[in-house]
Amino acid sequence: MTADAPRICCLDLDTFFVSVERLLDPSLEGKPVIVGGVPGQRGVVTACSYEVRALGVRSGMSLTEAVKLAPDAIYLPGRDREYGRYSARVVAIAHTFSPLVRTASIDELFMDFRGCERLYHRAGDAHADATIERVVRELTAGIAAEVGLPASAGIATSKPMAKVACGLAKPRGVLLVAAGCEASTLAPLPVRKLPGIGPVAERRLSELGIMTLGQLAATPVRTLEPIFGAYAKALRERARGLGDWDMGRDRPAFREHDPDGEVLGSISNERTFMADVRDAPKIEGILCSLCERVCWRARRRGVKARTLTLKLRYADFETLTRSRTFAPSASERDVLPVLKALYREARQRKRAIRLLGVALSNLVLDEQLELFPADRELRASVDSLRERFGFDAVRLGSSLK
């Protein structure tokens, strides 16, 4: 099912992290910039400027590979707090244009302009589609003028189609796909361009000789079912531009609680070590610090967790998870013993560890604080310091190396 006219807008900030770094340091303008880490670190490219894309660098690429292609680029570690601040300013501007805004990620949001045509209509507009396109251009211009960030937008009858259109519009462009033109717009594109088709699906489709979305749209559902199961029909509809227009939910950081007190989403932190680790006390310390971090984030969100998951990646990249469910808590006092028990059960001595991660899920609204009073007082002051200065401003003794 789709909206009957192109009124769903996908807005995406171009090379977002790089653009923010350039606002904070204008001398980076026009230079090759890579955000994600500095050479020698373990990491991947999270964002890169068009100057290094010309050299073949892509986001998601390992830092070592990027260094080979662009040894002279400027490498930056990234600073999430700043990115979050700029993102929030863009979201605020979007809200002044449409009552229905959904954040999809830190640099991408969807807007629904259905019912807004008359509100925005001007004498010069040829038709309602032209009105919406003009308004979206005003939106991207407003973001450029007020925040200084370049943005692109796609407008279509469904979310997936709007997202693809946004990709086609980059950089700094706006593209409206008129109702009825979806299939022909998608047909020549490689299957990988469709949201929901990743590297695995791309490979399996290519084994069937299906390379383009036009070919996918013409493939019988029967043929696709072995690969995609129950998802096959919806995926083929999507390839025809008929995807869902349901606006869905905000990402967790912006999301309100459900009325029944249940909270969706999860809170996780993980860390890959500069060098693989065997040292037991060091591992204990890291687990402790990860535990503190997720518990602190849960308290800040006003939730408790019922499920804890430990993630463990060995040096050979083999990855496993172990989880346990318990009475709702956001206190290290409860969570840390569970985490340590999971680790004791999961670890294989002698194998070096590359990554440790901790996730809280099965979240519920924290209605009453039921902590030991002394504990609560200490933690309240720790949390308030962190509110002002960031998580690392205060560390508990147990997580210090």
Place this chain on the structure above:
DNA sequence: TCTGGGGTCCTAGGACCC
């Protein structure tokens, strides 16, 4: 020194209850 870190969603099997 190939392969980060934050997420969402889906599947599938087993336990357990009625």
Place this chain on the structure above:
DNA sequence: TCTGGGGTCCTAGGACCC
């Protein structure tokens, strides 16, 4: 003694997104 379902919760893993 043999052999049912349906429903829900828990756990593990994997694809995908930015």
